[in-house]
Amino acid sequence: MQEPESSKGPWARIRPQQGNLLVWQVLMMIGFFLLWHVLAVPGILPPIYFDDASKAAFFFGEPLKVFARVWEWFYSGDIYAHLWVTLWETFLAFVIGTLSGLVIGLWLALNPVASALCDPYIKALNSMPRVILAPIFSVWFGLDIASKVALGVTLVFFVVFFNVYQGVREVSPTVLANARILGANPKQLLRYVYVPSAMSWVFASLHNSVGLAFVGAVVGEYLGSSRGVGYLILQAEGTFDINTVFAGILVLTAFALVLDLLVTLVERRLMVWQPRQGETERI
Amino acid sequence: MALQGAPALALENITVTFAARDSNDTRYTALKDATLTVAPGEFVSVVGPTGCGKSTLLNVAVGLLEPSSGSVKVFGEPLVGLNQKAGYLFQTEALMPWRTGLDNVTAGLEFRGVSREEAVRRAEDWLARVGLAGHGHRYPHQLSGGMRRRVALAQTLILDPQIILMDEPFSALDIQTRQLMENELLELWSADRKSVLFITHDLEEAISLSDRVVVLSAGPGTHPIGEFSIDLPRPRDVAEIRLTPRFVELHTNIWHAMKDEVLKGYARTRIQ
Structure with a gap:
């Protein structure tokens, strides 16, 4: 897919492409762990689904503790x-x-x-x-x-x-x-x-x-x-x-x-x- | 040993009938009563309309296919199993893709128990003779079509077969490469005059290379319908000889004999 010429801006240079694929892949991983952290660690978000704030961590773990264990x-x-x-x-x-x-x-x-x-x-x-x-x-x-x-x-x-x-x-x-x-x-x-x-x-x-x-x-x-x-x-x-x-x-x-x-x-x-x-x- | 004066290859009254797999009624007779001889040192080309069973003829000659009736004699002796005195150049790719060019050329020698060093030495010599010195380390997919043909030629000729069977070996090449290869083949052949049975659908190629051209009828039930001695002087250059009056004359004569069969073959393929 070829982007139209007019879209040349800062984004055109940093958007995912052949040269910076690895950077984007690492960013995706970091994003995933961040999302996991925010959703699971008690006290960051009010309990949305579970009635108790610590239950999400019980079921899904906490990335920082997982890394610590590794x-x-x-x-x-x-x-x-x-x-x-x-x-x-x-x-x-x-x-x-x-x-x-x-x-x-x-x-x-x-x-x-x-x-x-x-x-x-x-x-x-x-x-x-x-x-x-x-x-x-x-x-x-x-x-x-x-x-x-x-x-x-x-x-x-x-x-x-x-x-x-x-x-x-x-x-x-x-x-x-x-x-x-x-x-x-x-x-x-x-x-x-x-x-x-x-x-x-x-x-x-x-x-x-x-x-x-x-x-x-x-x-x-x-x-x-x-x-x-x-x-x-x-x-x-x-x-x-x-x-x-x-x-x-x-x-x-x-x-x-x-x-x-x-x-x-x-x-x-x-x-x-x-x-x-x-x-x-x-x- | 071989009988004195016996032809290098004699196909006598060969009939090949393929039984259809689904029923016995629909048999296909590819060859019927085909008789063909190749004298020692003779270069014979077989031309015929498309789909007439030319390849079947070669497969019988090399022993890959047993004829339904008739006999194959090699230097006067009946052929049993594969023809040990023959080398075969296939129409399609026959190199082992997992071996380098050099290893493909040495294969035949290795099968015969020649030591690796000796085989490599001789293979390098042959690669040089077919113009591929220094390309032996390449795999077939890294070579062009013409180069693969040269490797196949070296692979066959290194075993020094007394009979060389060729099944439209240059048909997949472009016309320039083809004429180069034809000249090289003639040069290699004239060095030690093997018997050659060369199958082609290209009449010009047949005339420019051969001592004798055999014309086959259209299938089914293919058999030779004409033989033409080619009295053009050797050594020949395949590109130049096509311009001589004698070549044109021969071409006209043979084409007259072939034309009806070609039309028959064409009509048959159109019906199918």
Whole structure:
């Protein structure tokens, strides 16, 4: 949208545009916390909805107390052990889920008979709400990290599996025929054609699967554990300590962003062969 | 080993019938009783109206497609499985997009167990021969259409195939690039005279490159309807040779043979 020429004033220079996007994004965040502060902290506004001025803070927490809690966690170092457990669970769930999805996806995609045989069961397992398996995993694998990893794996596996399956199916028949004529045997076809093609689809779903591994870890902890950020949230909720719950959510969100950034970096490094949108590097 | 004097490639009475998936009644016979030979060192072009089954012919020759009846012989021996003596240049993109230009050229050697250093050395040599020295580190999407064709050419020729099958390899290129590539192909070919079976719909391209031009009938049931020996002197320059009287004469003769079939093919596609 092009602004008309006449609107050139101070606003034209500071309005959100490509150059100052980050500034505006930070301002939005600050605005959000300010609004939260004003609405929740007792005594700033007269009670509008609740009959008691302190009730808003009870239900929604107070941003300053939330920040104080986050600061306290990191300053005292209490959070590190929990964060480490959650991230370790995420990592394990991601690696195991991706590898098993890759192997089984490749195997089924290259075996039409096995694929036809398993098709209804794969569909059933995929459409099942798998989070409901968490209590069973707690019984099977105990309250330690194994049950959380198992939950994460069930979430990650299907994302990767379907992408690998698709990736193998989408291999260009010409590229495949060409590799065969160049002399590739079935093993070499797998290594040189099928796996790279499948990997491009796996990477496309990497953001998704890392996110789901994280969800699996936190939900698993929330449903029963003795360590982890999900456990901290569960504990705080038990004592109606809403500020700590929000502090936990804030920390989880921040680390989800960090994980996403890591994935983006890995993706850039490994997917150089794919044209990026708008890329015009040609000769 | 190969029989003395046997043609490099002999397609004998090839019939290819595709069964329709939904019912057995609607079969499509792409090729019917097609016979075609390519002598060792001969450059043969096949021209025909659009959709006449030219690519099917090549797919049979390389062993990707088994004919319904008829036999394929390579240097006198019946073809089983893929044609090991043939290289194939596809009409569409066949490079592996996840490998650099250089790695695409080395692929065939790696499949054959040649060591990486040796493969890279030879691939760099071939990239230089097709005019791409120093561009090997680029991925296919970073190369222009003409450059990708050169990489594909190097990828095929590095394996030193005795027969080269080409399926309209330059049809996607603009006319200038195309003539450059045609000249380069002729130069590479004349260095060690492989047998070439070159499919095209462009009669001028066929005449300027070949020793012999085979004209196919319109589909279905495509088969060769004429053969023309091209006695133009070599070495040729594809742009200049088009202006010679003999070229025009050949072009007129072959076009007369083709015209009816082209019109038939055109009429058929219009009905569909």
